Amino acid sequence: PGAPGTDLIKATTRPVLIMTSYSSIRSAIDSMKLGAVDYIAKPFEHSELLESVAKVLRDHAGGIELATADEFEPPVHGMIGSCTQMMELFRRIRKVALTNSTVLINGESGTGKELVAKAIHKLSSRCGNEMISVNCAAIPENLIESELFGHEKGAFTGATATRTGLVEAAHGSTLFLDEIGELPLEAQARLLRVLQESEIRKVGSVQSKKVDVRLVVATHRDLKQLVVDGLFREDLYYRINVMTLLIPPLRDRGNDILELADAILIRTCKRLKTPVLSFADSASQAIAKYPWPGNVRELENAIERAVVLAEDAVIGEELLAIETEKPRLTEIVAEVPIAASAAIEELSLEDYFQRFVVEHEDMMNETQLAKKLGISRKCLWERRQRFGIPRKKKQEA
Template identity: 60%
Template sequence: MSHILVVEDEAIIRQAVRRLLQRHDHEVTDVDSLDAAKEQDFSQFDMIISDLRLPGGNGTELITLAGNTPVLIMTSYASLRSAVDAMKLGAVDYIAKPFDHDEMLQAVTRILSKGKMSSETPATVTGDASPDPEGSSTGIIGSCEPMQLLFRKISKVAPTDATVLIQGESGTGKELVARALHSQSRRANNPLISVNCAAIPETLIESELFGHEKGAFTGATAQRQGLVEAADGGTLFLDEIGELPLEAQARLLRVLQEGEIRRVGSVQSRKVNVRLVAATHRHLKELASMGEFREDLYYRLNVVELHLPPLRDRGEDVVEIATAMLTRACERMQQPAMQFSDEALHAIRTYHWPGNVRELENAVERAVILADDNSIEASLLGIEVSADRYLSETMRNNLVDTSNPYQADDPANGNQGDLSLDDYFVHFVLENEASMTETELAKKLGISRKSLWERRQRLGIPRKKGK
């Protein structure tokens, strides 16, 4: 059992973190000020989680006092720059408030496991140990062949300093791949700085990435270090790099070619040692052909390309991921263990998941909140699965009725297997609407009430009054 010190002056956050960690078998000591933290014997703790701003000073003061005990800094988004500065002072990582419980648990697990590896197998820290190709060390769930291929590529490229371009649709988990590359690299003990290029205004992107000198522009009242410089010695992850303005692309190209940056408003360059990992859901080569992305930068980025498949192409992985998400959601919401019904599992397998893993996570969380018992029904997932994609072979067989002239084996009418899904739908609704409510009909068909109503309108099957 790990012993963790939590330093947070806001009682609600402190208690929430304590309960979360205790539910996952960690021993927790919590205090509400820097002075109270300084009274502790840091050698008895496996890690420290501290707010950045505390009564009596900053949480960064604990970094020096803690010695070899890793310190995780909590900070608001408004203080993100200060968190990066904290990492330069020796904080092992930072987490922005408000944070997701899973995000906190993943950070704690990562830090504790890294500390254990450092004490037991020093070779792992230097990158000499072989990473697990099956993905268990990455925190990414995936048993399908495309994911196994991805894990093998990660294990090969992670120990190098090669620039990596991660391609994949939004919500597929590109940042998880970036974290896996960093955690299995020789830079694992140095910062991983993640930047979403689409989230920073175009007028500020160069200053944020490369820093600026005092007086470089209106409002630049002090010298500021950029995020590229903050990642010196570690890994810089640029998400949605396709949104990077052309001017910033030129500066980034110099980082890759020369290993140096120049702050906005400065005439001097600075050397940096940064491993770059970039990600995008856009086709950079097409953007380059249209003049929207620098072609020379594209080829510099595309040293090693990793493709993250969409959820719809990952087969049974979607059920494995949904089940893991269901377990975590139940723990987070302090609900008893739940399970998916057969209809829900079929809906999960069949749905297209345009929002990928992010959409799946939202659907599972919604279902846990709305569930009345320990069974998750398909209707609770809030996804629209069309009858054309949803009706399974089992459902079709259940709908077969030899008394139906559409389904007779008479060659003039065609075999049973030739009947269209619309015919099945019409037959099933007409046969059962007298004994079933609209909700029951929709559930049996595996569609929502809205889809049932729309299909009734299209096929000319009016809903009987009173149903």
Template identity: 60%
Template sequence: MPHILIVEDETIIRSALRRLLERNQYQVSEAGSVQEAQERFSITTFDLIVSDLRLPGAPGTELIRLGEGTPVLIMTSYASLRSAVDSMKMGAVDYIAKPFDHDEMLQAVARILRDRPKTAPQEANNPEARISGKSSSADKAAATAASGEIGIIGSCPPMLDMFSKIRKVAPTDSNVLIQGESGTGKELVARALHNLSRRAKAPMISVNCAAIPETLIESELFGHEKGAFTGASAGRAGLVEAADGGTLFLDEIGELPLEAQARLLRVLQEGEIRRVGSVQSQKVDVRLIAATHRDLKSLAKAGQFREDLYYRLHVIALKLPALRERGSDVNQIADAFLARQSARIGRDDLCFSGDAVQAIRHYSWPGNVRELENAVERAVILSESPEISAELLGIDIELSDLEDGDPLDHLPSSSAVGANPSQDPTEDLSLEDYFHHFVLEHQDHMTETELARKLGVSRKCLWERRQRLGIPRRKSSATSEN
């Protein structure tokens, strides 16, 4: 049974995590500070350390040194990208933003414990190697990446299901059809399928069928012989031939002309091609991965796509969710883009404002990941202050209309939200209950700003949560911030 050490100075949060982990068959020890952890335990004997970043005395990152290779998962305030990336550079195996829900924490813990045996000892103690692109932790340095070796950021249930299918499908030679809206990352999925296949050392040739003129598509894909058409002064191999032994990725295959579809069908059925203008065929060994944002089945019924080709392609179908359907993944991806763009211009002080975090989470992103990446790149270039606002991102959304627009919305609800401040914090409560309990316990001696900072949310989010749970703000000298 894995043994986990929790280091957190807030009794409520620490107790919640302990009970959550114990219910899921983990052995748990806890401490309120780094010093207490040193005095009570042999830190190197734990399988995993989960620690808050800000602790009384030494920060949680001190446990990275004391753990001597033991993986450390850092908890940090929501959207505190700079501190999270700094923790990763110091050697933390991952970070998780507060507030988080039960599933998010359990997924992170399970992933770290699962991947730990695969980590070479010298890499575990070498943070520079971990952020240089030499391991899957490079992505984690920028954001919480729940995808391991797949290299795609995401921890929502649809993406976890996608990762599972990728691992199962990749080692086979089956044709794959990737479906999803434009900008959702279909080529990333294709790349992951190739990299995890037995063809990984061979080339992966990517073709955007919509970007090649219809008059040239057959020549580009299948090649041509000298004199096959005007201007063909020499013979030329096509892209299918170039992918021999590897993977051919046809993006937007729904735009492929019907004549080219017939030739492609021959490649799939017979494993051979014939160049334009040639009478001889030649064998090719190609795995086909296709992608589209269109409904190929409907196109086939309308006679705009070959039905026999559709069924050849539809051996394995993977459906990518739109960014608006991926919950908190959007903030993880935004953080990753921010880290990447910041590094490009040599800045390490940029972070999203509280309003920007909410706007990113609740905007519909019709252009999906591609639109998000462009928005972050533009904001980084134009930013004159460390905080990037929603306005700078160009997000057209009214934050005041988001009554449910705070990061705690995804937390599990409870039918008995405790309003009794004397309630035992070790009782089996949801994290929303702990929010309620924390505010009631600390609001007499902490300001609203301090409460929000401890909970990892903005003051606006704190106010909205008070309204929803019916927790009035008490007027006292401690809460006065005039």
């Protein structure tokens, strides 16, 4: 009693399962390096503990090589991170990839949810077939059912030929649905049928067809709150919330930020066929200090812009065009009433975009908003993500 738990690992030849708090995962990894076979992070469900113990017993009885600290290394090339949250994410990716369970990836916009989905697919038994990726927010509401589930010829005006949907195209593979929180309720009902019955029915068809699809979904929204608001089906929520992976925002990843920045800089220089550049100390300090509301995507854009504009081998802080003292746009708007009578010419383009969308989204659909702003629907969606303005759902009567 009173001795460090690691002494027990050294004193026995029996497999040791570590129980640790989430904040002590680093010590759990060190314990695994000393010989512990696995760990389970608190808080955990009773069933999760039983499953972990059962796995250790099975593996030990069969003489199978047990878990090692290698589980915490990036699962695929291109994934970078050594902070506690990312190492736990890497470990969970490896675990869920070996199953056919539905996976829900949660994280802010720009954190790399599709990269995680690709890693799961690449490590799965379905990796021989191409993963099908769909951004639910980028497809017009009146077309999304046809895109996902296909349609028969003549099913609606403009349906001049039978079309295979993306769910069917993913047969034998993985279907990744990004921004599933934007999926209309009608399409949610069809997706639920896919999960429950493993079958689809094309728009305009009376016949169903069996499909073998592994579903991975992602969102930056609070699906539980969407269920409460009547914008997301409760039964579908429980169907997709089998295995949940949480991607931390870039601002919470500590030294990962500079590690990522260096890797992105090398990759960007190679892609743009420019000599390899480096960051000045001031640029590195700015990168580490900035909160990166757009996460990795914003970091990639800032670095690409700097590489294009660089006139020598060192990138200075000014080329990154980031303001370390500037509050997030959503925070600014929250403090300013929409009805404020500030002159339009005094607003920045970002402020004008935010105000226009908030003031007109109840009166216009996405197509009309985009047309008035002189941009495409896709560009409108991208700016909504960047500025944190989710699209409002229409309540059913």
